[in-house]
């Protein structure tokens with residue numbers, strides 16, 4: 001009894017600072033770095049369970065030096081690393097760095113997942129809060145790899161919490177890098193993802209596969225030793241490789257890939273291939289932070305001398321710490337299955353078997369919106385991910401082909417679509433076909449979603465309207481009209497600004513070079529329910 005009482009004792013921020021012998025500012029910093037996980041009172045104040053502070057102290061005392069792990073965590077570009085960029089240049093310290101990483105992961109984890117989104121049963125707040133401007137988005141495995149138009153995890157979290165129960169099955173039919181699936185595991189739901197882009201499938205699988213972080217640090221040492229032992233390499237080759245990479249970089253990436261390939265366990269190998277994929281982009285000539293492939297003039301100089309191993313270790317540190325957080329917080333018996341498949345077709349998921357679908361489809365054809373395949377191309381080539389019969393993955397995605405007829409019967413199922421296609425066709429028939437092709441595919445995906453969803457269950461779509469030929473395409477309205485023909489009813493639409501999500505805020509609505517218009521600054525969260 002006495003013990004229970006002591007366990008639940010809560011300290012406020014000042015008391016926690018005195019208890020740990022640090023300033024209140026340090027407490028805030030430690031919280032930001034994920035080392036402390038206070039609970040919030042309804043008024044938003046922090047409360048620290050005393051037992052978690054005690055455990056933290058005991059653990060940090062186990063180290064000879066340095067004792068306080070927060071001292072060697074640094075924050076750069078939204079991620080937490082053990083070393084700042086200049087430290088990483090000192091190659092000789094590689095093993096020492098990995099030892100420090102081992103110390104970090106041996107610390108206990110007390111993440112309270114609710115801290116990342118908790119609406120405290122305030123329904124007004126629930127309806128209005130969709131922007132999530134102040135929330136961390138790279139927690140757990142979410143920060144493993146960039147991907148275009150990633151979900152803000154809190155959106156998936158909020159929808160899963162409200163529209164499904166623990167142990168339910170949640171599906172994302174365009175799962176991309178797997179945000180919905182990661183959140184499902186953290187909320188004790190099983191999940192299924194469907195995705196056609198092989199790089200996204202790899203990332204989603206790695207993000208949802210728990211691995212003991214100690215095994216990862218051991219294997220990181222193994223990779224570095226192997227890498228250093230490989231002296232002569234036959235440089236990797238694909239068409240135009242030297243257009244995108246320096247000769248030295250090609251050699252170093254080849255050695256690194258060979259070293260990772262020697263890991264026998266598939267899950268661990270894939271974990272490091274995802275780290276490798278991040279490095280590919282950093283050390284290539286591609287422009288930083290863009291989804292389409294362009295060379296950066298800043299990188300095409302003698303001054304650009306990327307250090308492949310240092311970049312790799314830096315990414316591994318971030319991802320191993322993320323994996324530790326994930327492993328400590330998921331429910332052990334949940335499982336995620338990612339199907340490499342086409343969401344417009346039957347993927348073998350039994351009819352009426354899914355409790356909730358949450359998805360964010362592409363906003364339009366990849367030629368004029370986000371080119372997922374182009375973003376993934378260099379990594380996919382390095383990792384041999386593309387099936388031999390597929391040259392351009394973007395052509396396989398929805399709206400990738402335009403062999404459609406402008407009198408397709410789908411136009412009778414949505415008055416808004418019919419009006420939009422006719423208006424575009426008056427200006428440009430080919431463009432109208434491309435746009436129509438996207439909606440025909442999207443409708444097929446809605447039909448498949450309807451098949452797998454249980455009756456009376458919810459289907460949430462996050463989608464933005466865009467402009468083509470100076471006409472705003474109301475995709476949210478079109479989806480609702482098409483869905484009603486399939487057997488869904490619309491339960492509501494919420495709107496959100498796009499503060500964090502990486503999307504082009506301007507595109508070329510007329511498709512003319514240099515002529516842009518604003519688009520996708522807001523998106524809609526559509527709530528459908530299957531009625532028959």
Ligand SMILES: C[S@@+](CC[C@H](N)C(=O)[O-])C[C@H]1O[C@@H](n2cnc3c(N)ncnc32)[C@H](O)[C@@H]1O
Pocket residue numbers: 147148149150151173174175176177178179180194195196197200341342343344359360361362372396397398
């Ligand atoms: C908006 S992104 C999803 C991003 C995801 N919510 C995340 O957090 O990473 C849409 C995804 O749909 C995929 N996609 C497009 N057409 C597809 C199809 N026919 N079948 C399966 N996936 C498809 C794209 O490759 C892309 O990854």
